[in-house]
Amino acid sequence: MDPLILSRIQFGANISFHILFPAITIALGWVLLFFKLRYNRTGDSAWMRAYFTWVKVFALSFAMGVVSGVTMSFQFGTNWPGYMETVGNIAGPLLAYEILTAFFLEAAFLGIMLFGFRRVSNRIHTLATVLVAGGTTVSAFWIIALNSWMQTPAGFEMRDGKAHAVDWWAIVFNPSMPYRLVHMLLASGLTVSFLIAGLSALRYLSGDRSESMWKALRTGVFTAAILIPIQIFAGDQHGLNTLEHQPQKIAAMEANWNTGPNVPLVLFALPDEAAKENRFEIAIPDGASVVLRHSTSGVVPGLNDYPGNHPPVFPVFWGFRIMVGTGILMLIVSWSAAFFLKRRHSLPKPLALIMVPMTISGWVATLAGWYTTEIGRQPWLVTGVLKTADAVGPVAGSHVALTLAIYLILYVLLLIAYLGVLVHLALKAAKDGDASPLPGVMNAAMSQPAAGE
Amino acid sequence: MSYDWPTALPLIFAGLMGLAILIYVILDGFDLGIGILFAAADDHEQDTMIAAIGPFWDANETWLVLAVGLLLVAFPLAHGTILSALYIPVFVLLVGLILRGVAFDFRAKVPAGSKHRWNRIFFLGSAVASLAQGYMLGVYVLGLDVGLGGIAFGALVALCLSAAYAAMGAAWLIYKTEGELQRKAVRWLRTALVLAALGMVAVSLATPFASPRIFDKWFLFPEILYLSPLPILSALLFVWLWRQTFHLPKPDDRHALTPFLTLAAIFALGFAGLAWSFYPFVVPDKLTIWQAASAPESLVVILVGVVVVLPIIIFYSFYAYRVFGGKATDLTYD
Numbered sequence: 001m002d003p004l005i006l007s008r009i010q011f012g013a014n015i016s017f018h019i020l021f022p023a024i025t026i027a028l029g030w031v032l033l034f035f036k037l038r039y040n041r042t043g044d045s046a047w048m049r050a051y052f053t054w055v056k057v058f059a060l061s062f063a064m065g066v067v068s069g070v071t072m073s074f075q076f077g078t079n080w081p082g083y084m085e086t087v088g089n090i091a092g093p094l095l096a097y098e099i100l101t102a103f104f105l106e107a108a109f110l111g112i113m114l115f116g117f118r119r120v121s122n123r124i125h126t127l128a129t130v131l132v133a134g135g136t137t138v139s140a141f142w143i144i145a146l147n148s149w150m151q152t153p154a155g156f157e158m159r160d161g162k163a164h165a166v167d168w169w170a171i172v173f174n175p176s177m178p179y180r181l182v183h184m185l186l187a188s189g190l191t192v193s194f195l196i197a198g199l200s201a202l203r204y205l206s207g208d209r210s211e212s213m214w215k216a217l218r219t220g221v222f223t224a225a226i227l228i229p230i231q232i233f234a235g236d237q238h239g240l241n242t243l244e245h246q247p248q249k250i251a252a253m254e255a256n257w258n259t260g261p262n263v264p265l266v267l268f269a270l271p272d273e274a275a276k277e278n279r280f281e282i283a284i285p286d287g288a289s290v291v292l293r294h295s296t297s298g299v300v301p302g303l304n305d306y307p308g309n310h311p312p313v314f315p316v317f318w319g320f321r322i323m324v325g326t327g328i329l330m331l332i333v334s335w336s337a338a339f340f341l342k343r344r345h346s347l348p349k350p351l352a353l354i355m356v357p358m359t360i361s362g363w364v365a366t367l368a369g370w371y372t373t374e375i376g377r378q379p380w381l382v383t384g385v386l387k388t389a390d391a392v393g394p395v396a397g398s399h400v401a402l403t404l405a406i407y408l409i410l411y412v413l414l415l416i417a418y419l420g421v422l423v424h425l426a427l428k429a430a431k432d433g434d435a436s437p438l439p440g441v442m443n444a445a446m447s448q449p450a451a452g453e
Numbered sequence: 454m455s456y457d458w459p460t461a462l463p464l465i466f467a468g469l470m471g472l473a474i475l476i477y478v479i480l481d482g483f484d485l486g487i488g489i490l491f492a493a494a495d496d497h498e499q500d501t502m503i504a505a506i507g508p509f510w511d512a513n514e515t516w517l518v519l520a521v522g523l524l525l526v527a528f529p530l531a532h533g534t535i536l537s538a539l540y541i542p543v544f545v546l547l548v549g550l551i552l553r554g555v556a557f558d559f560r561a562k563v564p565a566g567s568k569h570r571w572n573r574i575f576f577l578g579s580a581v582a583s584l585a586q587g588y589m590l591g592v593y594v595l596g597l598d599v600g601l602g603g604i605a606f607g608a609l610v611a612l613c614l615s616a617a618y619a620a621m622g623a624a625w626l627i628y629k630t631e632g633e634l635q636r637k638a639v640r641w642l643r644t645a646l647v648l649a650a651l652g653m654v655a656v657s658l659a660t661p662f663a664s665p666r667i668f669d670k671w672f673l674f675p676e677i678l679y680l681s682p683l684p685i686l687s688a689l690l691f692v693w694l695w696r697q698t699f700h701l702p703k704p705d706d707r708h709a710l711t712p713f714l715t716l717a718a719i720f721a722l723g724f725a726g727l728a729w730s731f732y733p734f735v736v737p738d739k740l741t742i743w744q745a746a747s748a749p750e751s752l753v754v755i756l757v758g759v760v761v762v763l764p765i766i767i768f769y770s771f772y773a774y775r776v777f778g779g780k781a782t783d784l785t786y787d
Contacts (some may be wrong), residue, residue, distance in 0.1 A: 015539065060558045067554035071547045073521050078540050081533025082527060092526030096755045099515075099522045100762040107515040108766070111508030115460040119776050164748055332728045393537045403544045410548065414555060421562050 004392045006400040007079040010407065014072055015374075016367055017411045021065030023366045026140050026185065027060050027192035029133030029251065032113075036129050038215075046211035050219075050432055052234055053212065053429045054196065057419065057422065059114050062106070064418060079400070080381075082391030087163045087382055090156055090171055096144035106135035135262055137185070148177035150382045151373070152245045165387060175245050179238040179373055180373075186231040187369065190330060191362025194316055196220030198359025199338065199426040201352040207429035224334035232327060236291075242373075243291065246383065247301035248309065249376035252316040254288045259302035263288040271313040276304065311378040319371035326365040360419075456720020462753065463746035469733065471760060473523055475724045477516035478758035479621070479717045486622020488553055488579020489615060490641055491572060498634050503557070505629035507665035510557065512770055514550075526755060531735040531745040538597045539589050542607075546585035552578030569592045580615065587614030588650075594656060595663045595728075596737040600687055606659060617720075620645035624712035627701060629781045639701045642712060646698070650691050653723055657684060660730050664738060667730045680729065687722045690715055 032051055039047035073095075076084055084091060112120060121129070152397040155170030165171060197220030197335045203213045241248045255271045255278050256263050265287020269278035289298040303310050333354060340347055380387040484506050491499055500624045506513075525532045536543055552574050560571035591610030595603050623645060626638035661668040671680060694715045702709065747750065 056562055060562060063510070063554050063558040066514065067551040070514070070518060070521075070550055073518060073525060074536060074543050074547060077523060077532040077536030078543055081537055084529035088526065088529030089748045092529065092747050093751050093754045093758075095522055096526045097758050099519050100758045100766070103518060104512065104515050104762075104766045105769075108769050110511050111773055113778055115508050116776055143735040162748075165751055165754070168754065393533065395537055395540050399540055401556055403541075406544075406548065410551065414551075416560060417555075417563075421559060424564060425562060 003395055003397040004389055004399050006397055007392050007395075007405055008388065009316045010400060010409070011072075011075060011079060011418060012374075013408060013411065014068065014402070016370070017415075018065065018068035018072055018364055019366065019370060021061045021068065022140065023188050023191045023362065024138070024195065025058060025065055026188040028054065028061065028195075029136050031192055031196065031223075032058060033126075033133050034214075034219065035438055040126060044211070046215055049210075049212035049429075050216045053425065054216070056425055058417065059196075060421060062110060064414065066107075066429055071317070079393050079395065080391045081393045082386070084159065086391070087150075090149060090153075090163050090165055093165075093168075094142050094146040094149070094172070098139055102135045102139035102142065105275045106132050107109060108141065109135070121185065122428050140188070141181065144181045145172045145177055146149040147173070148180045149174045151180070151254045151377055152176040153382055153385055158385070162177045164384075176238075176241055179234070179241045181453070182234050183231070183238045183369075186227055186234055187362065187366045189227045190224060190231060191366055193220045193224035193334075194283075194330065194358050195360075195422075196357075197224060197334070198355050198357070198361075199422060201347065201355035202359075202423070202426050203430040205349070205352050205356070206427060206430045208433055210430075210433035213430070213433075215261045217347070218341055221334060225338040228327065228331045228334055232331070235324075235327070237452065240292070242376075243301070248306040249311060249373070250292065250302070251301045251303045251306070252311045252313045252376060253320040253372060254292075254300065255298055255313055255317045256288060256302050257304050259299065259305050260284050261297040261299050263298075263300040263302075265291060266317075266398065269317070271317050287430040295362045309379065315425060316372055316376045319368045319375065322368035323365050326361055326368065329358070330361055330365070359422075360375060404423060458753070459749045460743070462749050462756065463527070463742040465635075466523060466746070466757065467732075467742045470520055470523040470527065471724070471728055473520035474517050475721060477513070477520050478724070479720055480513035480516060481510070482618045482715070482720070483625035484513055484622075485553070485579045485583045485616035486620065487625065488575055488622070489583060489619045490622050490626070490638075491576040491579070493641065494634075494637075496569075496572075498637070500784070501630055501634055502626065503560070505626060507533055507557075509774065509776040512773060516555070522786030525753060527747055528742065528745040528746060529736050531740055531742075534736050534745075535593070535597070538599075539592065542589045542592070545590070546582055548579070549585055551580045553582055553680040554578070554587060563754045572655050575776065583615040583618045584611040587611035590614060590656070591659075593737065594660050606655075609655055610652060613648055613655060617649030617652060617716075621713070621716055621720075624716050628710045628713055631706065631780055632703075635702050639698055643695070643698045646691065646695055651718070653687065653691075658728065660727070666738060670730060680726075683701050683722050683726045683729075687719055690719050690722075694719075 032055055035047050035051040035054070038044070039051065105194050109128040109131045110294065113132050116128060117125050149171055152175040153163075154174040155165065155167035156167050158164070181240075196216050200213055200217035200220055203219065239250070239253075251257075254263070255266050255269055262285070264280060264283035264285050266283045267282055269281040269283075271278050286296040288300050289296050292298060292300055303313065333351075337347065337351055337355065339349065377383060379387055379389070381391050487502050487506055491502065494502060521532075524535075556571045556578055559567050560575060563571060586612040588607040591607035592599055592603055594610070595606060599607075620642055623638045623642035627635055627642065630638065650673035661671050671677060694712060697708075697712065697715075701712070731737060733743070735742045735745050
């Protein structure tokens with residue numbers, strides 16, 4: 001068994017599992033802050049109910065993100081020792097700053113955010129929410145900076161086969177970093193808004209008409225409706241940036257074999273790398289030239305210019321199409337729902353039924369996007385600096401195979417449990433509605449005892 | 454040895470990493486220990502035990518992330534060498550930490566009927582993670598050479614470190630609980646202390662005999678004089694704590710935190726002994742901290758962050774512990 005292939009599958013599985021949860025926590029922290037601020041402003045306890053429902057989802061997602069993140073920090077050493085040995089001087093400080101500036105902040109104030117509502121003043125509780133939301137975002141900033149540096153390295157020089165930092169500003173703000181960061185933050189926003197909208201739709205379908213359900217539903221739907229066009233624009237800009245810095249990735253995304261003008265936009269095809277052609281191709285003439293160069297005669301790079309140095313075409317081509325397709329679906333569903341909520345103040349049942357499976361549409365699009373960009377970097381681990389094959393460790397293939405099998409079983413079971421608990425929490429919230437009084441609270445006052453009581 | 458930056462920086466980072474590991478072992482030690490003690494507690498006690506660690510455990514585990522992170526970023530060569538050699542135990546540790554971490558959260562959110570299943574997973578994950586850490590420590594002490602003897606020694610240390618964690622967990626419960634559970638925790642502490650002491654003796658004896666270099670570091674005159682306080686003080690603290698357990702809990706709950714602090718001191722002494730044994734190596738007898746270190750210009754960049762941020766982290770960690778001070782009460786989100 002080939003340790004390289006197995007290690008790649010294993011890391012791919014781990015990072016796929018991991019990214020599902022930051023994709024939720026990054027934006028959900030800010031949504032919780034929004035709920036909290038609305039409560040502070042209006043005193044309406046329905047906002048606080050929405051907060052308490054969704055803070056549980058945050059806690060669970062955070063725990064899943066932490067344990068899968070710890071797994072990855074160990075796997076750099078167990079499976080990819082060549083990575084840190086070659087670029088540790090660059091990756092090290094970025095990872096260290098993530099832990100120092102973000103991770104501790106989130107972890108320390110998470111306890112107060114989750115359990116501290118009646119232990120600290122309202123102001124401190126709001127501050128804890130701000131710090132946790134900020135922490136997750138700062139965390140994303142550092143990780144995306146490192147990931148982008150691996151895509152488009154800058155600000156370093158090679159000495160004795162090791163990368164040495166020359167210009168930290170250029171390393172952090174490398175050419176693809178701003179585009180990737182914006183694209184990822186918006187992806188997280190969309191993931192969370194569809195998660196909230198979808199589970200609120202489930203509550204709606206099970207008969208819940210409580211204020212906290214409506215508040216969460218509207219928040220999810222309107223956020224999605226606003227973010228999706230911004231995301232489409234940001235994604236287009238990111239694509240143009242990739243065209244400039246990683247043309248072979250664009251060639252794979254478009255499944256375009258020969259460099260030239262008037263390149264069609266391939267809608268459907270089964271790319272065949274051995275024959276260097278597409279089978280069953282359905283394409284719009286000149287489409288790719290228009291999209292990428294904004295002119296029918298625009299020159300689009302082709303795979304044949306990069307023999308042996310371009311990524312596997314099939315997964316990149318299809319990953320990109322799944323991402324874009326999901327995005328179009330998101331646009332249609334969120335705008336329809338926003339229309340009905342705004343104009344008719346209601347949600348038609350068929351639309352609610354569509355929104356329930358769309359709960360995980362953000363995950364689908366995010367994963368497809370990550371596969372596009374990460375597989376699109378191959379055969380390089382760090383573009384032009386370190387090949388993936390040169391970073392793998394001396395571990396026996398059988399060991400990697402064994403651990404891979406157990407990881408996969410564990411991840412599938414945990415995902416089922418996670419989704420099961422989400423549904424359970426939504427239905428439980430639907431059953432409670434706004435009817436039950438808040439524990440320990442008389443009448444309307446959501447007052448808190450002073451700290452230390 | 455000259456004291457320029459390239460010499461000093463790896464030394465500073467070795468110290469920081471050691472500090473992070475020590476804080477992790479003490480803080481997550483009691484979380485893991487409480488998970489192990491889950492096996493001996495009933496439903497209601499389990500809820501109280503979770504409440505005693507609930508607001509803290511995320512922050513506690515972060516010290517492991519920092520410790521591994523510092524190994525990764527400051528000593529990338531050692532990170533690769535050590536973790537490749539410990540591939541399977543690291544994997545077992547990770548599975549344990551995953552199960553522990555998610556069970557902790559799931560058990561409070563699932564329908565009542567499946568709560569006991571997640572309680573069992575919480576115990577299992579905590580036990581597996583503790584055993585794996587002990588095994589890794591045992592194998593590391595023997596210089597990462599895994600023969601049959603190494604496996605046996607690793608297994609012994611695995612049991613004893615788990616017992617030490619259980620002792621930490623029991624000591625934390627003595628501080629955070631009252632009534633029957635508190636008295637139960639005292640009994641748990643006594644049982645666990647015996648095994649923990651055995652483990653400390655085993656590691657202390659095995660370390661010098663595993664490597665002639667370490668033997669010479671300990672059993673040379675006059676070093677042995679400077680070093681003798683470490684084992685003597687540890688032994689005295691063990692005995693003192695053992696005798697204390699017969700008088701706990703005291704009226705008005707006086708000295709409830711003393712067992713925990715005493716155990717933390719014992720951990721620190723043991724850790725200092727280990728650090729002295731291995732210095733200046735980070736991979737036993739193979740790589741020194743200078744050979745394994747990142748480039749000075751990268752370490753300086755990290756150090757600036759550490760110096761600025763670490764005091765802030767310690768400050769707000771104290772704050773979080775203070776907010777949830779006093780005896781544990783049932784945790785609710787709202």
